[in-house]
Amino acid sequence: MIKIIDSNGSIRECVKIAVDTSYPGFIRADFISKIRKGYKHSEWFPQDEFLKSNPGVITMLDKTPLVIKEDLGVVTKSGDNYLQDISKNWKKDIYVGIPVWISRGKGESQQRVIIKNDKNKLYIDKKWGIKPDKTSQYVLSFNVQENIKPQGNVLPGVEAKELISKMIKKAKKSI
Incomplete structure (x- = not known):
């Protein structure tokens, strides 16, 4: 028992x-x-x-792998084949086989597969095309699709100008 x-x-x-x-x-x-x-x-x-x-x-427990929680963070440092986030304290090799996606900042939209990890560094299967830096955010998830292009929260220039113009006209009418 x-x-x-x-x-x-x-x-x-x-x-x-x-x-x-x-x-x-x-x-x-x-x-x-x-x-x-x-x-x-x-x-x-x-x-x-x-x-x-x-x-x-x-x-x-039998040898069935445990489910790994998804994670995200901000890159502290990176090299050709790794990224580091010193705020993390991961278990060794817990993210092997999981995709890492650069969701914002330098190197945005790149995706690689993790081949090993230590407490705060992820090693990837192939070199970064553009090395992430301190402006880069990443996501660790099996749910990342290939060729994702992030969409910012800013309206395109023309739409923003039209919206601002309408808001100004409306404000002038109420004065």
Whole structure:
């Protein structure tokens, strides 16, 4: 029997725990009833919450990879084949295989695949076309589409001029 702490903070005994690939981000715990003979059931717990309450069980989980949280940040430094964000403290190689996308700033719209990472540096599969710098923001996500072109929050020049002109005319009428 495996002792766990459930979502309510209760200590319980289960017969098996596993990462459930049918429900990404959840860990399944299998229980056998002590009251009803032969009755078995499973319960699912959010992965982060479960591992925080039960840090010792990670070694008992099968080799199914845990779901990795998406992340984003601002580049502190970059080289031909890496970017660094000193505000991060990632687990070693937790982002291997995940795309990194430069969403803003220098090097905007480039996408690469992470081949390894340490606590605050991401190493990529091929050189940057344009090296990101301190103006660059990045996103780590499997949901990044190829060839994304970010759209700013600024209206194109002609539309902005027309809008401002209309606002001025409206303001003059109300005076």
